[in-house]
Structures are given as C-alpha cells and as structure tokens.
Amino acid sequence: MSELLSMGGEGAYVWPAYGITLAVIIFNVWAARRKLANALNDARRSTAAEQPRSQPKVRQLQ
Amino acid sequence: MKLPRWFHLFGSPPFVYRLAGTLTPWLGIVACTLLIVGAYMGLAVVPPDAVQGEVYRILYIHPQTAYVSMMAYVVMAITAGIGYIWRIKLAHAVAVSAAPIGASFTFAALVSGSLWGRPTWGTYWEWGDPRIMFETLLLFLFLSYLALRAAFEDRDKADRVSAILAVVGVVNVPIIHYSVLWWNTLHQGPTISKLGSPSMATEFLIPFLIMVAGFTFCFYWLLLSRLKAEIVERERDTRWLQDALQGGRS
Numbered sequence: 001m002s003e004l005l006s007m008g009g010e011g012a013y014v015w016p017a018y019g020i021t022l023a024v025i026i027f028n029v030w031a032a033r034r035k036l037a038n039a040l041n042d043a044r045r046s047t048a049a050e051q052p053r054s055q056p057k058v059r060q061l062q
Numbered sequence: 063m064k065l066p067r068w069f070h071l072f073g074s075p076p077f078v079y080r081l082a083g084t085l086t087p088w089l090g091i092v093a094c095t096l097l098i099v100g101a102y103m104g105l106a107v108v109p110p111d112a113v114q115g116e117v118y119r120i121l122y123i124h125p126q127t128a129y130v131s132m133m134a135y136v137v138m139a140i141t142a143g144i145g146y147i148w149r150i151k152l153a154h155a156v157a158v159s160a161a162p163i164g165a166s167f168t169f170a171a172l173v174s175g176s177l178w179g180r181p182t183w184g185t186y187w188e189w190g191d192p193r194i195m196f197e198t199l200l201l202f203l204f205l206s207y208l209a210l211r212a213a214f215e216d217r218d219k220a221d222r223v224s225a226i227l228a229v230v231g232v233v234n235v236p237i238i239h240y241s242v243l244w245w246n247t248l249h250q251g252p253t254i255s256k257l258g259s260p261s262m263a264t265e266f267l268i269p270f271l272i273m274v275a276g277f278t279f280c281f282y283w284l285l286l287s288r289l290k291a292e293i294v295e296r297e298r299d300t301r302w303l304q305d306a307l308q309g310g311r312s
Binding site: 010013021024027 | 101290
C-alpha cells in the first residue's frame with residue numbers, strides 16, 4: 001500500500017494529477033446538477049407567477 | 063438537400079430533453095466503470111516504465127483530458143456553426159453546454175501535463191513549447207466564449223455573436239494536434255494515432271484505451287447533463303415544459 005502511495009518517490013506528481021482530474025469531473029457533475037435544479041425551480045416559479053396574472057385583469061376594467 | 067424526417071427530431075427541445083434524460087444515467091454508469099477500471103489498471107496493475115519509472119502513469123489521464131478538451135471545442139464549434147447558419151436554438155444550447163466542460167478539462171490537461179513535465183523534462187512549464195501554448199490558447203478561447211456570452215443580456219444575440227468566435231477559434235484544434243510534427247519541441251510525437259502500429263506495448267495500451275473510452279463517455283455524460291439544464295432554462299415558459307412540470311407535480 002505504501003509502495004502504491006509513494007510511487008517510487010514520484011507519488012507527489014502522480015497523485016495530485018489524478019486528484020485534480022477527479023476533482024474536475026466531480027465539479028462538472030455537481031455544476032450540471034445545480035444548474036438543472038435552479039432551472040427547474042425557476043421554471044416552476046414562472047408558472048406560479050403567471051397563473052394569477054391572467055384572471056383579475058377583466059375585473060379591474062369593470 | 064432534403065433531410066430525413068427523424069433528423070428534425072434533434073431540433074425539438076422536448077424530444078432531446080427526454081432523450082438526454084434517458085441516456086445520461088447509462089452514460090454515467092459506463093463512464094464511471096471504465097474510468098475506475100482504467101485508473102486501477104494504470105495505477106496499480108501495469109508495471110513501472112523502464113525509462114520513466116512511475117511518473118508515466120500520468121499518461122493515462124493527461125492525453126485523454128487533452129483530447130476531451132479538443133473534442134469539446136470541436137463539438138462547440140460545430141453546434142455553434144449549425145445554430146448560426148440554420149438558426150437552430152437547440153444547437154446553440156449544446157455549444158453553451160460544451161464550453162465549461164471543455165474549459166475545465168483543458169485546465170486538467172495543463173495541470174497534469176505540468177506535473178508530468180517537472181520530473182520528466184525538468185520543468186513545470188515551458189513557454190517555448192507550441193503544444194503547451196496552443197492548449198493554453200484553447201483555455202482562453204473557452205473562457206472568452208463564455209465571457210462574450212455573459213456580456214449580452216439578450217440570449218439570441220449572445221448565441222449569434224459567440225458562435226462566430228467559436229467557429230473562428232476552431233483552427234486552433236488542428237494546430238494543437240499537429241504542433242508536435244510541425245515544430246521540433248519538448249512534446250513527443252504521436253504515439254497511438256500513428257498509422258500502422260502504435261508504439262506502445264499492449265500491456266500499456268489496454269488501460270490507455272480504456273481511459274480514452276472512459277473520458278469520451280464521461281464528456282458526453284456531462285454534456286447531456288448540462289444540456290438538460292440549458293434546455294429547461296431556455297424553454298422555461300413553453301407549454302411542453304410547463305405541462306411536464308405539472309405532470310411531475312401531481
């Protein structure tokens with residue numbers, strides 16, 4: 001195990017390279033999920049805002 | 063030219079949204095499996111390299127992330143071009159989704175390359191190496207594409223103006239690819255894509271190719287995940303999306 005970690009003294013280069021690549025993948029997954037959740041929330045709120053707008057207009061004119 | 067009818071489905075946001083929803087979990091599973099298997103083989107199974115020792119194990123992620131960064135740019139340029147010429151909004155949505163993924167993979171390729179360069183070439187960064195410089199330019203192209211879009215309030219205008227930048231910048235991709243042949247520099251020549259026989263032993267080649275496949279699936283997984291969000295943003299007030307949301311709620 002320690003052999004795998006030290007990588008013949010080159011672990012200091014190998015592991016950060018893999019770590020950063022993994023971090024980039026995880027960041028992309030997280031960012032896409034957050035973007036979708038925000039977009040869905042916005043879309044839901046946009047329905048909620050539109051429904052009352054269509055009804056009372058007529059009444060105000062009377 | 064008359065396009066087949068099914069082709070038009072790919073311009074339909076509800077169809078693509080549903081298709082992306084079906085495909086993303088599978089792409090994710092395949093990508094993660096290949097990346098885990100490939101990384102395990104590359105890190106723990108294959109023996110150290112006779113010349114480079116252990117540090118060559120970075121070469122199971124560095125060329126792959128660099129290749130994804132270039133593929134992301136080509137996808138972005140082609141879809142932005144299609145969107146510009148045929149005014150297909152969905153094509154622009156794909157281009158926008160590819161940009162941040164491409165930028166982050168370019169960053170990963172530059173960092174992993176520099177970590178490989180220190181023990182191998184004796185330097186983290188070499189200003190005189192064309193491939194490093196053009197890959198850095200690729201990062202700036204992605205970032206300028208995103209910055210340019212952010213400068214426009216109107217999405218349609220952002221789509222059209224940024225598409226021009228995306229298409230013009232694509233000349234950088236073949237330059238990155240051929241830079242090792244055109245200039246004699248630190249970067250080595252092509253290893254895998256050489257016609258005939260690739261100059262890598264089968265033992266090393268298998269995890270290398272597994273990682274290539276893994277990163278390819280990973281890119282399309284991330285692209286479709288982002289595309290879903292982008293479609294919801296753009297189609298916020300459309301009937302089909304509102305119906306889908308209502309349906310999901312009840």
